[in-house]
Amino acid sequence: MSNPITSELLLQRLQERFGEAILNNESPYDLLTVEVTPSSAHEIIKWLKEDGELALSFLTLLGAVHYPEQKGREMAVVYHLHSLVHNVRLRLKAFLSIEDPSIATITDLYVGANWQERETFDFYGVKFVGHPNLVRILNEDSMDYHPMRKEYQLEDATREDKDDRFFGR
């Protein structure tokens, strides 16, 4: 068995291999978080999975976060990866602009990303290029907006039975 991989070693290997694609990094609460360019995200995840030594081959979570104030970088797509062999986790973030939030899909690498990407599309409108079936999954098909974005409110806008004055809104 080779040396155990730590977060520092992982960061070093990533920076050596991908150079400019790694924009910045930090480690909040001991979880290495790396920001990458959207066009390189798929390549980085593929290399991490197929590299025999690193073996970061378990996709824990895929999601998005909406930052309406950061112009040009409003939509962040966040991947959480885990190496079951070395017990090291990694968080990859790619920032997309709100006008065209598209990024390459990783369903060819991880089958389990299929529904998670659909959920992210349903909630935020992020388009995953190359996804086999990118339609809404949890909300109704007739819904025409992406509800988790910050500009939409929680309650159904058309309800008439509850008076907002009594609910503190």
Added chain:
Amino acid sequence: MGKVEVVNGVETFNGEGFQLAMLDKVIAAARANSVWPLPFATSCCGIEYMATMGTNYDVARFGMERMSFSPRQADLLIVAGTISKKLAPILKQVYEQMAEPKWVLSVGACASSGGIFDTYSVLQGIDRVIPVDVYVPGCPPRPEQIIEGIMNVHRLVKHESLRRRYSDEYKHLLTKYNLNEDE
């Protein structure tokens, strides 16, 4: 042991080889003591309903031994759990498939009024799509509360007129919910 009160089921006049009773009382008693429920259990209240079906809080002693999962053979629709807007047309379809006489028991806060989920995807109460007879509040209600709700349904069943479906009030209710089938 001597404190058990035996309640008379139906008032009868007994004679030598015959028994006289009022027809609607007999039918009402038969209906009330053999309600076949359709457990439409979606979430957490469904697990409490399963506990009510279990041995500690048995509902079988009230005549609900057979859970009918087919709407055609069910009398009571027990809606336990959150109903989302996506599921509302299906709930209405299940209600329409049930044959008269039918009653609806709404178990839990989510089925009665949307509960803590005042969101864009949750139906704020099933009485927006189907008429409801008894509401059981709670999140989730204890099995004792669900049994109280069932007792109230039995009370309704016992005192309901046999000609209920032909009354004006009932027809007006069905029109309000767009449930009017052809006469």
Added chain:
Amino acid sequence: MSDIEQIKKQSLFSNDTINGEIATLNLGPTHPATHGIFQNVLKVDGEKILSSEQTVGYIHRAFEKLAERRPYNQIRPITDRLNYCSSPINNLGWDMTVEKLIGAAVPKRVDYMRVIIMELARIADHLVCNSVIGVDTGALTGFTYMFQQREAIYELFEEVCGARLTTNIGRIGGFERDFSPVFHEKLKKFLKEFPKHFNEFDSLLSRNRIFMDRTIGGGHITGERALEFGFTGPNLRAAGVDYDVRVMNPYASYEDFDFIIPVGTAGDTYDRFQVRQEEIRQSLAIIHQAYNNLPEGDYYSKDIPEFYLPSKEDVYTKMEALIYHFKIVMGETPVPVGEVYHSVEGGNGELGYYLISDGGRTPYRLQFRRPCFIYYQAYPEMITGQTISDAVLTLSSLNVIAGELDA
């Protein structure tokens, strides 16, 4: 030869479709065999399933959007309703996430108390799943026996927090009250009597010829394929991979306890059943260890008064306690800016909380890593080529809880 002899010579089973027609069967959203609200449209050839298409989202309650509206203490009731068969695990996982965010350390006694409650919840969850597998094969007796044991566990939860099912147990920093003497009595009684009833249930199904014939070989998946999908929990362990968050990233002092991770070989329904049975026994062992070595000490962390509600005597007599009480109830808790990911081993696998805080009174973003949602994608692959009755058993052995699937 005559017609009759010709018919007798033909095989009874043929691979040709009858009239060349493939039937579409709707294992619809409300179906007694699917324990939960999800729809599967199956294409069947006779009894054999050719393909299936799923629709989920029938109980989508917008937890993640709801969490952005609620202060940190008010999110715990929402986490209850994720996997509602084992809600204490969800609650305590949320408490641990917030404690990780604010950097609070809890006393050892709190850790051991948390372990006892979480393992009781895990037993409750596995009891539901296994008795429901029995019900789907027609064995209703196990269900009635095991639900009575669940009542015993409900009584234990009621002693700690007052509620049976959706418990809202624990606080950020510990528990709201120490274990009462009644709880100790009930727990000792449970630990003494549960193994007897559980062994009775086990003897009904584990080596039962009919049960084994129904379940062995049904709904199988290999370990590598399961990892591709992102399986975790008993379903992954039945497929042969021993990944358990309690061992890999221990939390709440799990490293102090000595327990085995049961692992299956074939990844079929029978293995999933057996893995859960063994996990119930291991959970009992953990509860014994935690209870026998329960350390003395506080039942909450005294270092975080801005997060933990002070006791009423202090609120009525001391000024700072009154101010803290007011601020906590109003939701004005000083949470630092940051992002944290914490995961616990839920009843179905790795239940993760990805929390981004911007310093406000409510989270900026809270995403739940829901194990059911991730592994339910594999269901069509697991049932292709099997019969409809096997498909029903596979679904109940996966333990898909609708609340966790749709959130």
